[in-house]
Each structure stands twice: as structure tokens, then as C-alpha cells.
Amino acid sequence: MHRNLQKIKEKAIEKALFLSAFFSVFITLGIVGVLIFETFEFFKEVSVFDFLTDTQWTPLFAEKHFGIMTLFAGTLLTTVIAMSVSLPVGLISAIYLSEYASKKIRIAIKPALEILAAVPTVVYGYFALLFVTPLLQKVIPELSGFNSLSSGIVMGIMIIPIISSLSEDALHSVPMSLREGSMALGSTKFQTSIKVILPAALSGVAASFILGISRAIGETMIVAIAAGQQPRLTLNPLVPVETITAYIVQVSLGDTPTGTLEYKTIFAAGMSLFVVTFGLNMISYFLKKRFREVYE
Amino acid sequence: MDTKLRNRLYDKSFYIVGLFATLFGLIVLLTLLIDITIDGFSRLGWQFLTSYPSRKPEAAGVLSAWVGTVWVAAMTVVVAFPLGVSAATYLEEYSKKNWLREFIEINISNLSAVPSIIYGLLGLQLFVRGLNMDRSVIAGAMTLAILVLPLIIISTREAIRAIPTTIREASYALGATKWQTIRNQILPAAMPTILTGTILAISRAIGEASPLITIGALTYVAFLPTSPISLEFPYISLKGLFDPFSVLPIQIFNWVSRPQKGFWIDAAAGIMVLLIIVFFMNGIATYLRYRYEKRMRW
Missing domain, CATH: 1.20.5 (Single alpha-helices involved in coiled-coils or other helix-helix interfaces)
Incomplete structure (x- = not known):
């Protein structure tokens, strides 16, 4: 019993x-x-056609336009700027940590990089608006107080630890025999890293890049604080823009009643955001899995 | 220049380029900390911690914000911890390697990368409107709990995976059932690592602003949620769960968005409070990990 x-x-x-x-x-x-x-x-x-082709986004004005392209342009711009910072820096740092750095340096630096990832994004927003923008304005006087340049750069710095730590994991798990083979043929460490280890770890490294892009697209507070809230179809990094995420924040701060068209726009914007990041996350997942199947 | 020399030059210079790229983020972090300390240090003090937000920047404080943060963080743990640990235990100890497990795994991995603002939209529709929780502490905590759940599941799975099979076999050999083995052997042994992961997840939740802004958390709150402990019968009250709230990141966002410079000082001081909390939690997590990595030699 x-x-x-x-x-x-x-x-x-x-x-x-x-x-x-x-x-x-x-x-x-x-x-x-x-x-x-x-x-x-x-x-x-709102018709799907207008949503995808209209070049203006003015749901909060009397004359309403719903061209999501405008918000996508803002997101694209900040993402491209962020990736052009975090991609090279993160990858070089990953190669350094995996192939060059002594064990002591690795052990000391890795927790420090984790701190960088632990800083809340609202802090980075403050830094972009009140430190980086004034600094850049000394070099580029025509830079507006809100702009995609400084928010993109700071976002890139925020993403460096994601890329460097995931890429380093990938590089590090490439079998030692490949390094030894390359060295035996007389290659330098640099040649081995770039021509043998990096290509061997490519799918793992690519997975980290894609995850970084997805993170940049979904990042909210930095752009809501420092990029401005003016939807604008432009590729000029010096003027204010509005991203998809910043728009959702802008509407949420106002008191928008349920059921109104404004209320529904944040879900349409959120849907666009979800579809894009979901696609990227899936690609990243399967790349990482393929990489694991090869080496583990 | 001959090829050999050039190759060697590339090799040597990469040491410097690589080290600089690695330190770059840390240099920026240091700059950020110094900048914020210079901006905010003068405002930080007892008065700042015990005052409500105000129209006058000099009189403003973070009382309602940090109390809100403590409420929401505590409730997030209460909801997310049991759920996350149970899910991870199932995936590691019970589930067979089949399509269902693969499906759940892909799903969790995807959820961990969904932008946090999307969780805000879910919370807005599901908790605030659907379950009529309004903009309360509990609605915010549920939203953040769902946000950190994948992180807790992932770190708990790693913790459980690190427990050697011999522990399980020894327990079974003594006649213990599967659940007895899990409850008395595996979970206690994995607990330090599980706690490390949970602390990191909660520290992430504490820094989140966008999902709470999306569910409509207030930016100006001049009162506290009802205290959970009272002097009158029944001494414990959960009424505070249904009160409106603000949190530190939202308060900081509100101040930094204002045009007056005085509020930027408040924002910097608020950031210092937030960073002290977040770094403190990360410090505990790192310490726990370090200590148990040393002790646990299977």
C-alpha cells in the first residue's frame, strides 16, 4: 500500500x-x-500595403500615416552603427582571449567583461546622451543633441561582451590538433588564428554576430533616451531618429486608452520587431547547433 | 620587406591590438563610472534615499523608486525561482531525448533572446488588461518573472548537469526513489550554482525599464505600496501587491528625459544607487561561484 x-x-x-x-x-x-x-x-x-510602403510614421498626429519603414530605418541605422563597433572589437578580443592571452589574463578579464554586460541599459542611455554626444559634438559641431550616432556607438559597446564571449567559446572549442597542424607547417600564431581557427569556428562566430544584431534591434532604453523620438526616413547618423522600440516606449508613456488605434500600433510595431528578432534567433540557434555537432 | 618579417610583425602587433580591443570595453566602463560619480555624487545622501520625487530637483529623491524595486524584485524571485528550477529539473532528470524536449529547448533558447520590450507588451495585454491587475506591483513582477524565467532555467540546467552520475547511482543503490534522489541529493548539491544563476537573473530584472514602462508603471509616485508588515492584526498584509509602483530604472529614465540640468544630477545619483545594487548582487554571485568551484571536487 x-x-x-x-x-x-x-x-x-x-x-x-x-x-x-x-x-x-x-x-x-x-x-x-x-x-x-x-x-x-x-x-x-490600416491597409497592409500602406503599412509596408508609406514613407511617413505619424500615428499621433491629426493626419495619420503608418509607414513602418520609417521606424525600421531608425532601427537599421542604430543597429548598423552598433555592429560596426561591436563586431570588429568583439571578434578581435575573442581571438586574443582564445589564442593569445595567457590563462592568468583570461581568468582576470572574463569576470570584468561580465560587469560590462551587467550594467542596466538605462545607464548606457544616460552615458550616450550626456557624455558621448557632447564629446562627439566637439568634433562634429552639426551633430544634433539627439542622434543615432552616439546611441549606436554606446549600444555597440554594450554588445561587445556578448560577441566576444560567445565567439571565444567557439574559437576555444576548435580542436588543438588543428592548431598544431598549422604551426607544424610553419604558420605564425596570427596566420593560424585567421586562416585556420577562425574558418573552423565560423558557424559559432556567426551565431554570436547574429545574436548581437538581434540584441541591437531589440535594444530599447539607449535609443529611447539618446536617439530622439522623431520618426524619419534617413540614413544620416547626425539627426534624431525613432526606432521601433523607442516608439513603443513613447506611446506607453502617454496614457493611451485600450482599443484606440494608437494602442494597436504598438502591437503592430511589436509584431514587426518580434518577427525580425525571432528569425535571427532561430538562425543563430541552428548555426550554434551545427557548430556543436561538428566539434563536440 | 620580406614575407617572413611581415608575418612576424603582424603576429606581434596582434598582441597589442588584441589586448586593446579586450580592454576597450573596460576603459569605457571606467569612464562611465567616473562620469556618473562626478555628476551625481553631490546629490547622493540620506535625504536622497528618503525623499519622494519632486518638482524641485534639489528636493527630489528615490524613496518610492527603490522601495518599488525591492518589492518587484522580491516578487519576481517568488514567481520565477520555483517555476524555473522545476522546469530545469524536468528537462535534465526526466525528459527523454525526443522531439518534445528539442522543441522545448529551442523555445527556451528563443525566449531568452526575445527583446525585453516584447515581454512588456505581453504583460500589458495579459496581466494588466486580461487579468485586471492594473499597473500593480504584481503585474510588474509577473512580467519580469516571465522575462527572467529562461535565464533561470538555462543556468539551473547547467548546475544540475555538473552533478556527477555517481551521486545518483549511490542514492538509487540505497533504495531511494527518483524524486527522493533529486530532492535530497541533486538539488542540494546544485543549489549554490542555481542560486548564482538566480541572483544574476534578478539583477538583470532590477535593471529592466522598458517592459515596466510598457505595462504602464508610473514615472511619478509619491507614495509607497502598503507595507507587508503591520502592527495590527493580522500583522502581515499583501495589499501592497496591488498598489501602483515605480522602480529605479524608470525614475532615472524620467529624470534624464527632462530638459532641466538639475534633474540630470538626480539621474546620475539614481544611477549610482542602481549600480551599487546591481554590482553588489553580481559580486555575491561571483563569490558564490568562486567559493563552490573551489570546494566541490567530485
Whole structure:
């Protein structure tokens, strides 16, 4: 009797644990459901064609335009600037840490880089607006107080640890025999790193880049603070722009009643954001998996 | 220049370029800390910690913000910790390697990379509107709990994976059931690492502003949530869970967005408070990890 009771208890616990693991699937379903529902409501009032082709985004004005392109341009601009900082710096640092640095330096530097990743983004926003922008204005006088340049740069600095730490993991797990083979043929450390180790770890390194891009696209507080809130279809890094994320913040700060078109726009904007980052995350996941299958 | 010499030059200069690239982020971090300390240090003090926000920058403080942060962070742990540890235990100890596990794994990995503002949209629709929680502490905590859940699951799985199979076998050999093994052997042994991961996840939640702005957390709060402990019967009250709130990152965002320079000083001082909390938690996590890595020799 006692035995049976115990068996039932074991089964019940297993079921309960399964439910909590499966709960994560419900979260995804919840996100997708909420976004699809409100976006569908949005497209009842605004045509998909206008949404994708209009070159203005003015949902809060009397004459309303809903061209998501405008917000995408802002997001694209800050993301490109961020990646042009974090990509080279992160990759060089990863190669250095994996191939050149002594064990002592690695152990000392890695926790320090983790601190960089722990700083809340609102702090980086303050830094971009009140330190980096005034600094850049000394070199570029025509730089506006809100701009995509300084928010992009600071965002790039924030993303460096993501890229350097994930790329380093990938580089580090390339088998030693490849290094030894290359060295035996007379290559320098630099040649080995660039021509043998980097290509061998490419899918892992690419996964870290894509994750970095996805992070830059979804970053909110830095751009909401330092890039301005003026939707503008431009590639000029010196003027204020508005990203998808900053728009959602702008609307959320105002008191927008449920059911209004303004309320629905943040879900349509969120949907666009989710689709793009979801695609990138999936690519990154499968690249990383392919890399693991080769070497682990 | 001959090729050999050039190759050697490239090799040597990469030591310097590489070291600089690695230190670059840290140099920026140092600059940031110095800049913020210069801007905000004069405002930081007892009065700043015990005052509500105000129209006058000199009189403003972070009382409602830090109390809100403590409330929300505590409730986030209460919701996310049991759920995350259970999920990780299932995936590591029970689930078979099949499509369902793969599906859940892809799903968790994707959730950990979803932009945090998207969680805000989910919280807005589900908790604030759907469950009628309004802009309360509990709505904010639930939103952040869902945000950090994947992080807790991932770190807990790693902690459980690090426990050697011999511990399990020894426990089974003594006649323990699967659950007894997990509860009495595996989870206690993995707990320090699990706690490290949880502390890091909560420190991430403390720094988040965008999901809470999206669910409509207030930027100007001149009162505190109802205290959980009171002198009258029944002494403990959960009414505070349903009160409106603000948190430190939102208060900082509010101040930095204002045109008056006086509020920027408040923002810098607020950042110092926030960073002290976040760094302190990261310090505890690093210490725990360091200490148990040393002690645990299987």
C-alpha cells in the first residue's frame, strides 16, 4: 500500500515538473497570440500595403500615416552603427582571449567583461546622451543633441561582451590538433588564428554576430533616451531618429486608452520587431547547433 | 620587406591590438563610472534615499523608486525561482531525448533572446488588461518573472548537469526513489550554482525599464505600496501587491528625459544607487561561484 502511494506521488511530481517545463511554450504562444490578435485589429483599420510602403510614421498626429519603414530605418541605422563597433572589437578580443592571452589574463578579464554586460541599459542611455554626444559634438559641431550616432556607438559597446564571449567559446572549442597542424607547417600564431581557427569556428562566430544584431534591434532604453523620438526616413547618423522600440516606449508613456488605434500600433510595431528578432534567433540557434555537432 | 618579417610583425602587433580591443570595453566602463560619480555624487545622501520625487530637483529623491524595486524584485524571485528550477529539473532528470524536449529547448533558447520590450507588451495585454491587475506591483513582477524565467532555467540546467552520475547511482543503490534522489541529493548539491544563476537573473530584472514602462508603471509616485508588515492584526498584509509602483530604472529614465540640468544630477545619483545594487548582487554571485568551484571536487 505504501509502495503504491509512493508510486503515485512520483508520477504526480513528474507531471507537475513537466507542466512547468511546458509552461515556457505557453509563454511563446501568449506572446504570439497577443501580438497577432492586436495586429489583426490594427490591419482592420490600416491597409497592409500602406503599412509596408508609406514613407511617413505619424500615428499621433491629426493626419495619420503608418509607414513602418520609417521606424525600421531608425532601427537599421542604430543597429548598423552598433555592429560596426561591436563586431570588429568583439571578434578581435575573442581571438586574443582564445589564442593569445595567457590563462592568468583570461581568468582576470572574463569576470570584468561580465560587469560590462551587467550594467542596466538605462545607464548606457544616460552615458550616450550626456557624455558621448557632447564629446562627439566637439568634433562634429552639426551633430544634433539627439542622434543615432552616439546611441549606436554606446549600444555597440554594450554588445561587445556578448560577441566576444560567445565567439571565444567557439574559437576555444576548435580542436588543438588543428592548431598544431598549422604551426607544424610553419604558420605564425596570427596566420593560424585567421586562416585556420577562425574558418573552423565560423558557424559559432556567426551565431554570436547574429545574436548581437538581434540584441541591437531589440535594444530599447539607449535609443529611447539618446536617439530622439522623431520618426524619419534617413540614413544620416547626425539627426534624431525613432526606432521601433523607442516608439513603443513613447506611446506607453502617454496614457493611451485600450482599443484606440494608437494602442494597436504598438502591437503592430511589436509584431514587426518580434518577427525580425525571432528569425535571427532561430538562425543563430541552428548555426550554434551545427557548430556543436561538428566539434563536440 | 620580406614575407617572413611581415608575418612576424603582424603576429606581434596582434598582441597589442588584441589586448586593446579586450580592454576597450573596460576603459569605457571606467569612464562611465567616473562620469556618473562626478555628476551625481553631490546629490547622493540620506535625504536622497528618503525623499519622494519632486518638482524641485534639489528636493527630489528615490524613496518610492527603490522601495518599488525591492518589492518587484522580491516578487519576481517568488514567481520565477520555483517555476524555473522545476522546469530545469524536468528537462535534465526526466525528459527523454525526443522531439518534445528539442522543441522545448529551442523555445527556451528563443525566449531568452526575445527583446525585453516584447515581454512588456505581453504583460500589458495579459496581466494588466486580461487579468485586471492594473499597473500593480504584481503585474510588474509577473512580467519580469516571465522575462527572467529562461535565464533561470538555462543556468539551473547547467548546475544540475555538473552533478556527477555517481551521486545518483549511490542514492538509487540505497533504495531511494527518483524524486527522493533529486530532492535530497541533486538539488542540494546544485543549489549554490542555481542560486548564482538566480541572483544574476534578478539583477538583470532590477535593471529592466522598458517592459515596466510598457505595462504602464508610473514615472511619478509619491507614495509607497502598503507595507507587508503591520502592527495590527493580522500583522502581515499583501495589499501592497496591488498598489501602483515605480522602480529605479524608470525614475532615472524620467529624470534624464527632462530638459532641466538639475534633474540630470538626480539621474546620475539614481544611477549610482542602481549600480551599487546591481554590482553588489553580481559580486555575491561571483563569490558564490568562486567559493563552490573551489570546494566541490567530485
